[in-house]
Amino acid sequence: MAENKSKKVLEEFGDKIVSQIKKGKNPEIEMTLRNLSNIIYDTKQKILKLGNKIQSRSFFNLAHSKKFLQTVEVASVIKKELLGSGKHSSLRDVFYMVKRTIPGTNINLVEDQTESDKALEDLEVITDFSREQLHVAANKMGSVAGKVIIEDKGDTIDWSKMGSGGWSIPSITDELKFKKVSAKYVLYMEKAAVFERLNEDKFWDKNNCIIISSQGQTTRGIRRMLQRLYEEHNLPIYVLCDGDIYGAYIYSVIKYGSIALAHASGRLTIPGVKYVGITMDDVIKYDLKKHFIKLDEKDYARIKQVSEYAWFKNNKDWLRQFKMMKEFGAKVEIQSLTSKGISFISEKYLPEKIKNKEFLD
């Protein structure tokens, strides 16, 4: 069982500290450094990841001791309360479980959730297990429908028999089993309303695929599920976002990872993912200029920033998109396609682009 492995690693982590104490040493934790100076874009693997720099944190060091205690306490709570019971919890719950007054003082071990969150990230790096494998998750979000049958917590769930709603994606998707995958590709979209359009049109049935949506940024639960469908079932993953810089960034996080979660890239990123739209070329081809929304200063600043990221700055196709955005001075939403007809997106736009492999990489 995966739980037993992660429990064992946490036990070893504790044993090491105990043995340092017994030897009269200053207890010390070593881990890969997680700040910007040690986050690199690996041009070969095409993912954001941590470099080789190591940091150490010791108990008898005024600057370290509270963080040291926090890391140890979070490890203890995870081992006892979560892995020990087989239960899962949210980041917020971990905060409340760890929050207690240090005996003999009036100091709380953690005052703010960012402290327990950071300790958890430390433990991901130290143990090489993901937060999800340690049974902790952020909020759930998003829906899925398509030709797939899964098994989860003893239930057999057919994603093609979910009516107008879809299956609600849990925050942790490591443990579900894919029993039968008949779909040929996955279409992920950033907007729940577009999901409802495609679901009502039975797009996944007619095109033999899986449709997945969240709302805004992609949750870790969805990223992991996309990665598993890509790796375990060789399904191509296509991403559908608004034609703006935020859409481009959502795509890039799925593909390359993010700075904040560089240490988790291996379990979340999908180098082979493709961007299906909306592109600035779509605007011309499908005559969407009248639905342009003007860029504001924030948009321009974000375009500049994103174009300079290591994973974009040598990508000619994307740089061309960013240039066009600036020339148009505008962005465009997925739903502007509705102006061509309510089901234009599911009957023409998507089937055409996917058939002709009109993707951005």
Add this chain to the structure above:
Amino acid sequence: MAENKSKKVLEEFGDKIVSQIKKGKNPEIEMTLRNLSNIIYDTKQKILKLGNKIQSRSFFNLAHSKKFLQTVEVASVIKKELLGSGKHSSLRDVFYMVKRTIPGTNINLVEDQTESDKALEDLEVITDFSREQLHVAANKMGSVAGKVIIEDKGDTIDWSKMGSGGWSIPSITDELKFKKVSAKYVLYMEKAAVFERLNEDKFWDKNNCIIISSQGQTTRGIRRMLQRLYEEHNLPIYVLCDGDIYGAYIYSVIKYGSIALAHASGRLTIPGVKYVGITMDDVIKYDLKKHFIKLDEKDYARIKQVSEYAWFKNNKDWLRQFKMMKEFGAKVEIQSLTSKGISFISEKYLPEKIKNKEFLD
């Protein structure tokens, strides 16, 4: 079919305008006034609703003519594109379908989504059909699990066999059919993370109920589903929110309605709903003071505002809660219960409060 009824009402709406034009009259639309001066709190029915004031909008009136056109165009799009095809769409999609340049001018019929949204609200009042019955919805959100079997779009869906995810609630819940409802009550919570806790603990199985969550404000789709379970299946509805003024307001919207949607109260409100927690009394009973979060100026201002609402200002129990919030100068989250043990909420807090009927009304 409900679709045919609403189509017929829209046709009559159009016919009336055509007949006015043929008679050489100034085309005019009459509808119940929707601004604050005509929104009343009905102390008998205990819901927010519209009064009897009527407004009229005529085509040959410079101040009215654009709004007149927008209302007629939205009615036309709904009849032709949505009810005509049996398809549903989002508010944003309606905006794009309506947005076109008025021939012979360079003026767009709508420039901003608020304009088509308002026209839709007009049509709800004019036709006495809800937006959902006119096939338009806002974003979907939320999950459900429990002892219920539904039928939706030809699929039979068992809410007790949804694994760790739950069924993803669609934006429109008017059309699903409840085939078998074995649950004895419904627990609605504002937080998805709490849903995951209760779902993992099989709370709905052990307590023979239904659990439903969104994230933050309750969607219309969820409110309508709660109302249908209450009215069609006589299920008590209990609401679980953070112990703060925003939680109290989320509860009050489900119970009494909201100012913005006063015209839709009849189809959304649930006068019999009860508030199960978190209360300021829980803080004392369950020793949660150490997890207090300090109120800021915005919180105090909101407490003042909410206490003065007609549907709170004579409610002694709630006024006492608001007073305690101010005395404590603090609020508390649902998840602070985790400090008593990861499953304290599902094994002790909720079963105890529900058994003892410790509710706020």
